Amino acid sequence: MAPDSHTGEGYDRVTPRRVVDEVVRQLHAMISDAELKPGERLPSERDLAEVLGVGRPAVREALRELRVKGFVFTGRGRQGTSVAAAAEARRDRLDPERPREMTHASNTAFTAPAAADDALTTAKQVAHLLELRMALELQAAALAVRRADAADLEALRASLPDHDALDAKDDKLFHDALASASHNPLLQQAVQDLVGRLHDRAASGFPALYEQPHRAAIRSQHAAILEAIRDADEDAARRSVAQHLGYVGRILDRLLGAKRDIRMLVCDLDGTLLAGPRLVTERTREAIASARDEQITVVLASARPPRSMRVYHVLLGLNTPVIAGNGSLLWDLESSIPVARESIDHRLASEIIDVGRSLGAIVNVESDDEWFAERTNERMLRNLKTFALEPPHRIGTMDDLLERDDPIDKVFLDVRDLSPEQRDVARTSINAVFGGRANITETAEGLVDVVSQRASKAIMAQRLARSRRIPADQVAAIGDNDNDVALLHWAGTGIAMGNATVTAKAAADLVTSSNLRDGAAEAIETWVLSHPSAAR
Numbered sequence: 354m355a356p357d358s359h360t361g362e363g364y365d366r367v368t369p370r371r372v373v374d375e376v377v378r379q380l381h382a383m384i385s386d387a388e389l390k391p392g393e394r395l396p397s398e399r400d401l402a403e404v405l406g407v408g409r410p411a412v413r414e415a416l417r418e419l420r421v422k423g424f425v426f427t428g429r430g431r432q433g434t435s436v437a438a439a440a441e442a443r444r445d446r447l448d449p450e451r452p453r454e455m456t457h458a459s460n461t462a463f464t465a466p467a468a469a470d471d472a473l474t475t476a477k478q479v480a481h482l483l484e485l486r487m488a489l490e491l492q493a494a495a496l497a498v499r500r501a502d503a504a505d506l507e508a509l510r511a512s513l514p515d516h517d518a519l520d521a522k523d524d525k526l527f528h529d530a531l532a533s534a535s536h537n538p539l540l541q542q543a544v545q546d547l548v549g550r551l552h553d554r555a556a557s558g559f560p561a562l563y564e565q566p567h568r569a570a571i572r573s574q575h576a577a578i579l580e581a582i583r584d585a586d587e588d589a590a591r592r593s594v595a596q597h598l599g600y601v602g603r604i605l606d607r608l609l610g611a612k613r614d615i616r617m618l619v620c621d622l623d624g625t626l627l628a629g630p631r632l633v634t635e636r637t638r639e640a641i642a643s644a645r646d647e648q649i650t651v652v653l654a655s656a657r658p659p660r661s662m663r664v665y666h667v668l669l670g671l672n673t674p675v676i677a678g679n680g681s682l683l684w685d686l687e688s689s690i691p692v693a694r695e696s697i698d699h700r701l702a703s704e705i706i707d708v709g710r711s712l713g714a715i716v717n718v719e720s721d722d723e724w725f726a727e728r729t730n731e732r733m734l735r736n737l738k739t740f741a742l743e744p745p746h747r748i749g750t751m752d753d754l755l756e757r758d759d760p761i762d763k764v765f766l767d768v769r770d771l772s773p774e775q776r777d778v779a780r781t782s783i784n785a786v787f788g789g790r791a792n793i794t795e796t797a798e799g800l801v802d803v804v805s806q807r808a809s810k811a812i813m814a815q816r817l818a819r820s821r822r823i824p825a826d827q828v829a830a831i832g833d834n835d836n837d838v839a840l841l842h843w844a845g846t847g848i849a850m851g852n853a854t855v856t857a858k859a860a861a862d863l864v865t866s867s868n869l870r871d872g873a874a875e876a877i878e879t880w881v882l883s884h885p886s887a888a889r
Contacts, residue, residue: 497534769799
């Protein structure tokens, strides 16, 4: 069938070599030369394929690339594909013949670092390139949040293939579109140069990067970046880019046969190291012992107070401080003193206690590794036995505790005796009143932990690592809950358990098996130890 418009005039027959690129070149030239004008509808895929003498898949792929570059857009239903109004302003994004509007000095600044590691044959060279990309693309994402227009969002969306069908070219298209959405030509050129070098190398040397499960993970990460930009959430955009490039870096490390030099390992307890209420399996003990043999600093981190971590600290043969109380304490178990703490201001603690009482919660306070509870119940007493926990040091009102100068390390509110509706009201109220003023997590169903806004497992792990001159890149962290999210983000290698929350998995670089299947031991053997066989 003859096309409805542009029936062959202005088009050349395409030779078999690089079919998609030739289709892109011809259509781009017609747009640049105003043969196809802004708003003008292109012939259908079938008609274009017939005129150009190529298959419809080649035309479809070429149109997708032009959409990513912002030259065309696709309407809904039968509206077809038309030339974008902004195509003229964007033509330099694609045209290889067009002179780049950059000074000699700026060109040199961008190409000199690339030339230094041109081969990209070692993990170190790839890491250096990704570090530079990280700095540039975090800024590109932030600028895209502020500057991206509808055409930019469409270009990013168009670069996401259907389902999990992603390859090196799709990956490059997405990052090119992200750079373009910054509307900074210097940043755009720098990112596209770096992206092109790495993706050319990946396409030929690391095809496994685009096989499952990595293909689906990368596409999902791209979608998260797009969603953050569309929602104008700059923090989420930066975080999503950092997570994505960190993930790619770790996969390339493995494909190049490299393993990160892990010098510190931070492990959560419940739901991570523990396979049950009090169970540390033999395989997990052996994995921890192997880490210690390799001089890796092993640190336990938990919502628990120091005293209830002691038994596992001894069992695993550790001598390091523990991160306790959801990061409110870095505690030396041998001397029973804090190395560092982030306690709650007494006025804020008093307010938390008053709100807890008004909601019908059982109010509990942790102070200097001592537990104060306003009252107990049968469930609490059963749990003490199940988890081998010590009873409260004192039961009764908290008023005199607040009047003293004793530190308030954590307030936890037990709402398990309330009805489901009352529990929901309590959670909502606590978050509404104290969100933004304190860190709030529900570490177990019905137990709401409130600590200082400055307290987190990540902060205490960072302080310990700095004191030992260990950079975050050489820290691995394993966790399963929302109170591990900041830690998994901060660590150079963040590993979520198979039983982890959705939020924890999203924050992690890697996911291991569940705690019931020795997931922590598996992670240590696979990603932490230099000699994995030593653990089994």
